[in-house]
Amino acid sequence: MTKKTYYVLFNANAGTAIATGVSAESIKDLFASHELHATVDARTDVTFTSRLADAMASDASVIVAAGGDGTITAVASALVGSEKSLAILPLGTVNALAKDLHVPLNLPAAIAALATGVEHRIDVGEVNGQIFLHKVVIGLIPGLAAGREHIRGKQTFSAKIGFVRYFFRRLSRAKRLAIAIEPLEGERRLERVQAIAVASNSYDEGLGQFFSRGSLDRGVLTLYVLRHLNAGDFFRLSTNMLLGRWRSDEALSMESINGVVITTKKGLVKVMLDGEVQALQSPLNFSIRPRALSVIVPTEVATQPNVEAA
Incomplete structure (x- = not known):
């Protein structure tokens, strides 16, 4: 099985990131502790659109949205129809999709879940494109x-x-x-x-x-x-x-x-x-x-009824 590689788009202004002091360095350390290869993009001197384009052009198989629901939707919009998968590090205030997918809301646990996570395809809605x-x-x-x-x-x-x-x-x-x-x-x-x-x-x-x-x-x-x-x-x-x-x-x-x-x-x-x-x-x-979007979910979620791995 091909080992997954990760490109993390970190939004340092997300609610939980500010409240808990999460940094690019702490995210890198947590990925390394699970022997996961990750590039962490925390740049503030370029637009998010440019950062997202760099992520899509990378060799990473999984793009990680480290932020709130707005960040996650923006990343997902680029991933729909591509061969890359979305992973979530819930650092926002609401974290709606993370809760629906049973992604741990604790950052170390969320990254640990990525180590054994599996791909699952979900629907996306569309309004005026x-x-x-x-x-x-x-x-x-x-x-x-x-x-x-x-x-x-x-x-x-x-x-x-x-x-x-x-x-x-x-x-x-x-x-x-x-x-x-x-x-x-x-x-x-x-x-x-x-x-x-x-x-x-x-x-x-x-x-x-x-x-x-x-x-x-x-x-x-x-x-x-x-x-x-x-x-x-x-x-x-x-x-x-x-x-x-x-x-x-x-x-x-x-x-x-x-x-x-x-x-x-x-x-x-x-x-x-x-x-x-x-x-x-x-x-x-x-x-x-x-089923237009591939997401990484915890292994226990993929084994639940009506959840089928991609």
Whole structure:
């Protein structure tokens, strides 16, 4: 069996990297301790696009995204359709994909898992030609996420209280969005919504599970429509998610789809794509690319039911 080689794209500004003092040198030492050959790119004097191009041009068989969800999605976008695999060192705040793939959130354990990890293929979503790994959200949520950015890195009590006040103020003033929804196999319909999300595969319902997916290779998208969200809805939905029964909430509907076109009145619409806020041109054309990305997962994950090694 050919020995894997690794090219690590390290984002030193990721949340966990800053909080724990992770450095390029400590990452190199951890790879070396497991006799793994790795090039660690921590350059700050060149763009991430250039760093990613260098990684793709290297002889490495595995490109390692050492950062948060934004870094991981950026790396994955380059890897889709290539012969290289993605590995994750979860150094962000949320680490959504790492949790779904059961990658250890502790850095030494994550690198140790790479030593025995295996390749597995997962689906990726696509919107207007842009790759996403988790979900794209339209409506109220991107605005709230933008407010979150103002306190990123601030751990003071006053900053957190300020965000809570901002959150509920935005919630009370939020207007519903008029959109047209046209599933690939279905009729076009008009909706007034507080928020709408398109996810790669679907989120599980279970006690204590918050936005977790047990399977990433079913080859479907899931459309979530939130028709209203006031303070009461927020607390009820949060409680129901904790108790594992959120799918039946009266404010929310969901459906499995192969693709969908979402049209808004505004030509440019603000969305949250895998946790990052950006603007996309309407209409938004969503599709699913089954098993288009090779990822390295812990050996025990590959042996679970409905997980098949590549």
